[in-house]
Amino acid sequence: MHRRPIIIGNWKMHTTLADASLLTRQINHIAETIDDVDIVLLPPVIWLPTLLTDLHHRPRSLQFGVQNFYPETEGAFTGEIGLGMVKNLAQYALIGHSERRLVLHETDEFINRKVQAALNAKLHPIICVGELTPVMLKSRGRGRPTLLQTQSDVLRQLRAALAGVSVRDVERLIICYEPLWAVGTDENVSGPHVQAVLEQFRTVIALQFGRAAAERVRTIYGGSVSPETIHEYTTQPDIDGVLVGRASLSVRTFMTIAEAVAHRAAASSHHGTRQLGDTRS
Numbered sequence: 052m053h054r055r056p057i058i059i060g061n062w063k064m065h066t067t068l069a070d071a072s073l074l075t076r077q078i079n080h081i082a083e084t085i086d087d088v089d090i091v092l093l094p095p096v097i098w099l100p101t102l103l104t105d106l107h108h109r110p111r112s113l114q115f116g117v118q119n120f121y122p123e124t125e126g127a128f129t130g131e132i133g134l135g136m137v138k139n140l141a142q143y144a145l146i147g148h149s150e151r152r153l154v155l156h157e158t159d160e161f162i163n164r165k166v167q168a169a170l171n172a173k174l175h176p177i178i179c180v181g182e183l184t185p186v187m188l189k190s191r192g193r194g195r196p197t198l199l200q201t202q203s204d205v206l207r208q209l210r211a212a213l214a215g216v217s218v219r220d221v222e223r224l225i226i227c228y229e230p231l232w233a234v235g236t237d238e239n240v241s242g243p244h245v246q247a248v249l250e251q252f253r254t255v256i257a258l259q260f261g262r263a264a265a266e267r268v269r270t271i272y273g274g275s276v277s278p279e280t281i282h283e284y285t286t287q288p289d290i291d292g293v294l295v296g297r298a299s300l301s302v303r304t305f306m307t308i309a310e311a312v313a314h315r316a317a318a319s320s321h322h323g324t325r326q327l328g329d330t331r332s
């Protein structure tokens with residue numbers, strides 16, 4: 052089975068409106084020439100209406116999402132935005148990012164509510180899971196967690212995020228392995244390590260929803276992805292794409308990564324080999 056490759060640019064709390072507008076127009080221009088990859092931009096939500104109004108032609112491959120929202124339709128939630136407010140603006144919603152888990156203290160239970168809310172709003176939830184325990188934090192910059200450490204922490208987060216999700220919604224999910232120790236650090240996680248983790252994700256998803264549904268879920272990696280490191284990831288069968296932070300703020304670096312993801316998909320199909328994210332036998 053072919054899963055469509057995806058690259059997501061998480062702009063975090065960066066850009067002025069002028070920067071955001073220029074970046075979006077430049078990305079839009081290049082996206083016209085790249086067909087084989089979904090390009091998703093997550094700008095600060097306040098810029099979203101202007102960015103979309105400014106784009107007169109937009110290729111279907113270029114889509115937008117929100118970095119955050121509150122999982123209720125409306126109410127007394129000062130400072131929050133609901134997904135009804137971004138209807139027709141966003142197709143994706145980032146959920147469980149390590150910075151929100153750590154800095155904003157979002158819990159597994161709250162993240163699960165956000166997943167349900169995003170699915171009810173017919174969006175694609177991008178669910179991030181990654182090591183956050185004190186052991187991992189202490190080890191940041193001083194070695195990496197073992198695969199076993201990763202499993203106990205991360206698979207718990209994944210199961211919690213997926214609780215109550217219905218099988219008919221599963222293929223809209225995007226699951227991102229996003230280890231905090233690799234975010235914003237230049238710690239390069241090896242392709243085989245990510246592949247091993249994503250295989251475990253697919254097993255967890257298959258146990259809950261069945262193998263056929265699990266094969267349709269896109270699984271991606273996020274953490275210090277750059278033009279220098281992207282080839283580490285495009286050769287792994289379960290890495291269907293990447294979540295990019297810092298490198299998404301430059302059109303040159305972001306689109307170099309996007310092209311690498313798209314070329315990998317195209318090259319694989321021409322040579323009859325596995326495509327990025329193809330089903331393993």
Ligand code: PGA
Pocket residue numbers: 061229233234235236273274275276294295296297298
């Ligand atoms: P980074 O951020 O690419 O700057 O490390 C990645 C992320 O936000 O997950």
